[in-house]
Amino acid sequence: MPEGKILKALSGFYYVADKENNEIYQCRGRGIFRKNKITPLVGDYVVYQQENGHEGYILEIRERKNExxxxxxxxxxxxxxxxxxxxxxxxxxxxxxxxxxxxxxxxxxxxxxxxxxxxxxxxxxxxxxxxxxxxxxxxxxxxxxxxxxxxxxxxxxxxxxxxxxxxxxxxxxxxxxxxxxxxxxxxxxxxxxxxxxxxxxxxxxxxxxxxxxxxxxxTPGFSSLDFNEIDAYGLGDCFPEIAERAGACKFRGCLHLNEPHCAVKQAAGQKEIASFRYDHYIQFLQEIQNRKPRY
Incomplete structure (x- = not known):
């Protein structure tokens, strides 16, 4: 079966660039994707079946490295x-x-x-x-x-x-x-x-x-982002200067907020971490802690 990459998704159609000849094929997803609540995405590497010239169906989505x-x-x-x-x-x-x-x-x-x-x-x-x-x-x-x-x-x-x-x-x-x-x-x-x-x-x-x-x-411009997919203990990993120092904190699971002997707070106090970056970490952490639980 031919393989390719989805370059565009529009109105239920997926436009796949063939891996071998780079020609574009207009494809629909198989019904099994909807049943399993899987949505093909732009950037996906897929296996597809060619039908009626440059039309076809996506049969398989290769494993994604991220989305x-x-x-x-x-x-x-x-x-x-x-x-x-x-x-x-x-x-x-x-x-x-x-x-x-x-x-x-x-x-x-x-x-x-x-x-x-x-x-x-x-x-x-x-x-x-x-x-x-x-x-x-x-x-x-x-x-x-x-x-x-x-x-x-x-x-x-x-x-x-x-x-x-x-x-x-x-x-x-x-x-x-x-x-x-x-x-x-x-x-x-x-x-x-x-x-x-x-x-x-x-x-x-x-x-x-x-x-x-x-x-x-x-992509569309937007002026705000939420952190629904990030938990309080994972936020520090998204700040390189915090992730680098977190291992030196006295307690495991340190949130770098009020804990004693916190290497991150110490670095922030000594201006080794930019104050605005640490302030934003605290702001985002409080936002995550205060969000309503999802059930």
Missing amino acids: LVRPPIANVDQAVLVFSAKEPDFNTALLDRFLVSIESRHVHPLILITKCDLLGEDEKKQLAETFDVYRKLGYPVILSSSKEQWGLDRLGPYLQDKISVVCGQSGVGKTSMLNRLDPELRLKTNQISTHLGRGKHTTRHVELIPAAGGLVAD
């Missing part, structure tokens, strides 16, 4: 987290929410900052210190300006031979960035709404698009 809920996509190599320097203003709390969500799915993040041409000199210095924090944690940070056409050339090599998901807050220029990276895409964009202070949603479905030698998913 994201929002956007619904599987086998992601990396996430490009796109945030603007201004309009809307850069927000470390929102970036950390995305990072925690991505880390929990074992996907490697890359941070791309757009609209850097709008920054004044004092703002550049202030944000440079913040970005240094993330670079020291091992996160690549790329500064760019689509308007002035600089910085995006550094992104291309990161995308090559990978499945990348592009996500971030609405109105930060994700679609413009992809169009700049590959002008043949001609993706639809909307100008930011000055009244609402945010962008309009222009992306309607998840699709893997060839770009810079890899496949990129342009």
Whole structure:
């Protein structure tokens, strides 16, 4: 049976790129998937049966190395987290929410900052210190300006031979960035709404698009993330600087909140952990602890 990869899901159809010839086949999923509550996802490697030319049925979904809920996509190599320097203003709390969500799915993040041409000199210095924090944690940070056409050339090599998901807050220029990276895409964009202070949603479905030698998913923008799939004891693993020090805490299962002899609290007190990052950890931890139980 032929094999391939799902590049697009739309209205109950799955568009599969054949592994051998890369031709696209429009497929439906077998009824057994619905019965077993399995949904084929963009990025899935599948076995399919060809019927009626370029139509067919998906017979089997290969094991996934990971999957994201929002956007619904599987086998992601990396996430490009796109945030603007201004309009809307850069927000470390929102970036950390995305990072925690991505880390929990074992996907490697890359941070791309757009609209850097709008920054004044004092703002550049202030944000440079913040970005240094993330670079020291091992996160690549790329500064760019689509308007002035600089910085995006550094992104291309990161995308090559990978499945990348592009996500971030609405109105930060994700679609413009992809169009700049590959002008043949001609993706639809909307100008930011000055009244609402945010962008309009222009992306309607998840699709893997060839770009810079890899496949990129342009996904809907959204401004909030919950942590329904993360428990209180797993949150620290999503902060590299906390996970690195957690083994030195006196008590196993330390939440780094009020426990004595906590290596993480000590590091935060000595500014070895950035105060805003530790504050966000505490904020997210309380959010997880206060959520209503699911039955």
